[in-house]
Amino acid sequence: MPRNDPTDTGGLFIGRRPGTTPLKYRDTPERLGTRRQRIDGLLAHLVLLLEILVAASCWIAQPIGMLWVGGQVQYHTNSVFTGVIVAFFGLLATVMCSLWIAVQLDGLWRILRRAAGHDQRNGALGSVFAWTAVICGGAFLIWLIFVNGPGSLTMPQPS
Numbered sequence: 001m002p003r004n005d006p007t008d009t010g011g012l013f014i015g016r017r018p019g020t021t022p023l024k025y026r027d028t029p030e031r032l033g034t035r036r037q038r039i040d041g042l043l044a045h046l047v048l049l050l051e052i053l054v055a056a057s058c059w060i061a062q063p064i065g066m067l068w069v070g071g072q073v074q075y076h077t078n079s080v081f082t083g084v085i086v087a088f089f090g091l092l093a094t095v096m097c098s099l100w101i102a103v104q105l106d107g108l109w110r111i112l113r114r115a116a117g118h119d120q121r122n123g124a125l126g127s128v129f130a131w132t133a134v135i136c137g138g139a140f141l142i143w144l145i146f147v148n149g150p151g152s153l154t155m156p157q158p159s
Contacts, residue, residue, distance in 0.1 A: 044112035048124060051105040055129050058095050059136035066091040102129070135156045 070087025074080055106123040113120035 032117065040112050041118075044109055044116055045125045047105055047112060048128075051102055051109060051125065052100050052128055052132065054102045054105065054134035055125075055132040056136045058098050058129075059132055060140055062091060062094045062098065063140060066094065 008032075066087045069090055070083040072084045076084025077083070103127055106125040106128075110120050110123050
């Protein structure tokens with residue numbers, strides 16, 4: 001029987017593409033409790049914290065920073081459209097760079113977790129990004145709408 005199932009061939013019916021073979025992990029890592037494993041575990045926690053900060057910046061610092069940049073561009077060019085375009089594409093570029101950094105950190109986190117003796121096969125980026133989206137994105141929306149937006153309740157409009 002020919003092996004032409006797309007799950008066996010990486011989606012192609014002619015054979016597997018180079019570099020798409022499924023990962024084969026060795027046996028489950030042993031938890032020896034050595035000093036090196038404790039250091040690797042601590043480094044894994046630090047990398048995960050850095051990954052959380054990078055993901056949170058996509059929802060708080062980068063949008064606020066790009067709103068400021070867009071406002072500056074609008075002020076200097078006297079064009080709202082230019083300010084919005086600069087803010088939009090600036091945010092798009094910074095978020096893409098942040099996601100690339102987060103993917104690299106997630107790979108490093110998986111390696112460090114395995115070195116610390118945990119059977120870590122999947123990364124944490126999906127759940128980290130989802131939780132930062134809910135928490136930080138919600139906080140940013142509240143800030144944008146109620147604190148600094150058009151319907152601001154804390155800053156009365158001059159009459």
